[in-house]
Amino acid sequence: MALAETSLTLEGDRRAIMGRAAIVLGLLVYAALLGGAWWAVVNLLPDQITLQAFGKSKTVSDLHNRIVTGIGLVAAILPTALWIECLAVGWERCSTRRLILGPTPSMRTDLTVLVLGQGHVLELAGKVMMLGASMISGIAIRDWIQARTGFAVDPSGLPLALQVPIYFYVYTFFDYWTHRLDHSRFFWPLHRYHHSAEDFCVVTSARQHPAAFSAIFVINLPLAILGATPAVMIFVSVVVTTVGFLIHSQLQSDWGWVGRWVIQSPLHHRLHHKLDMTHPTGHFAMAPIWDRLFGTWYGGAEPNLVIGVSQPYRHGFWIVPDLLRDYWHFWSGFVVRRSE
Numbered sequence: 001m002a003l004a005e006t007s008l009t010l011e012g013d014r015r016a017i018m019g020r021a022a023i024v025l026g027l028l029v030y031a032a033l034l035g036g037a038w039w040a041v042v043n044l045l046p047d048q049i050t051l052q053a054f055g056k057s058k059t060v061s062d063l064h065n066r067i068v069t070g071i072g073l074v075a076a077i078l079p080t081a082l083w084i085e086c087l088a089v090g091w092e093r094c095s096t097r098r099l100i101l102g103p104t105p106s107m108r109t110d111l112t113v114l115v116l117g118q119g120h121v122l123e124l125a126g127k128v129m130m131l132g133a134s135m136i137s138g139i140a141i142r143d144w145i146q147a148r149t150g151f152a153v154d155p156s157g158l159p160l161a162l163q164v165p166i167y168f169y170v171y172t173f174f175d176y177w178t179h180r181l182d183h184s185r186f187f188w189p190l191h192r193y194h195h196s197a198e199d200f201c202v203v204t205s206a207r208q209h210p211a212a213f214s215a216i217f218v219i220n221l222p223l224a225i226l227g228a229t230p231a232v233m234i235f236v237s238v239v240v241t242t243v244g245f246l247i248h249s250q251l252q253s254d255w256g257w258v259g260r261w262v263i264q265s266p267l268h269h270r271l272h273h274k275l276d277m278t279h280p281t282g283h284f285a286m287a288p289i290w291d292r293l294f295g296t297w298y299g300g301a302e303p304n305l306v307i308g309v310s311q312p313y314r315h316g317f318w319i320v321p322d323l324l325r326d327y328w329h330f331w332s333g334f335v336v337r338r339s340e
């Protein structure tokens with residue numbers, strides 16, 4: 001009997017190891033494909049093309065940069081985050097399996113928002129909804145301030161490897177306050193859309209209302225004014241996007257002292273998404289230091305905490321009714337006071 005049990009365990013271990021090996025192999029193959037695609041874009045594609053249509057010509061320049069930052073970032077970051085999660089929690093519990101084999105209605109919403117977001121459909125809708133306000137360029141404002149006052153932050157003396165973590169913390173400071181603003185009575189209906197998720201599946205990070213524009217004002221503008229170059233902004237957004245995916249994953253870890261002091265952990269972000277509103281909401285920042293400094297750190301992360309909001313959501317692939325209802329609640333919230 002004992003012998004049979006031992007061989008069963010060994011068989012189980014062997015299968016688990018093979019499973020992990022297959023996941024690692026998959027990641028390596030994908031990384032190689034991505035590297036190949038990168039090489040092909042840079043070496044085989046011209047950086048500038050001229051399109052001819054209806055007797056008119058239009059030149060598109062800086063093509064390599066556009067492709068790599070536009071599609072490449074998400075094509076690299078999202079699968080990597082999904083793979084990391086899969087390696088840590090195993091195939092049975094990972095988001096990839098659930099997204100492919102049986103997404104819940106809440107996950108279907110996440111997927112739809114992600115796909116539309118990548119197609120720039122929602123970005124465009126957001127620009128229209130907010131009357132183009134999000135298109136103001138922080139760099140133009142920085143140049144304007146410098147021309148009039150002489151004020152300019154120039155971090156170019158520091159190596160890039162130092163600029164990135166510095167601006168990451170600057171970013172998380174502004175993100176903290178934007179996020180607290182999002183939880184205020186007026187902005188909550190738009191941010192509620194993110195909190196309506198009932199399961200975490202990595203791509204939940206992309207579930208944002210297209211009109212939730214506050215981040216563009218409160219984050220991108222100060223960062224540009226404080227001297228962050230476009231290159232630094234790209235690296236910071238790689239870190240932010242990666243952490244964003246991981247804290248919305250099935251990783252059930254508080255990351256020890258790292259999660260308590262350096263970068264928010266998945267379990268602390270779960271605590272931020274809690275359905276139970278009898279305790280105040282905390283854990284707004286991607287860097288816990290801001291929550292600790294401004295009194296919104298509560299700790300006590302727990303894997304089985306129920307997440308979501310009390311407002312009913314339809315969820316699923318057809319996302320328009322929920323989006324419009326929340327957009328309406330945003331504007332009407334200036335006149336009517338709602339409990340949720």
Ligand SMILES: [Zn+2]
Pocket residue numbers: 179182183191195272
């Ligand atoms: Zn929130």
Ligand SMILES: [Zn+2]
Pocket residue numbers: 194205248269273
């Ligand atoms: Zn979240």
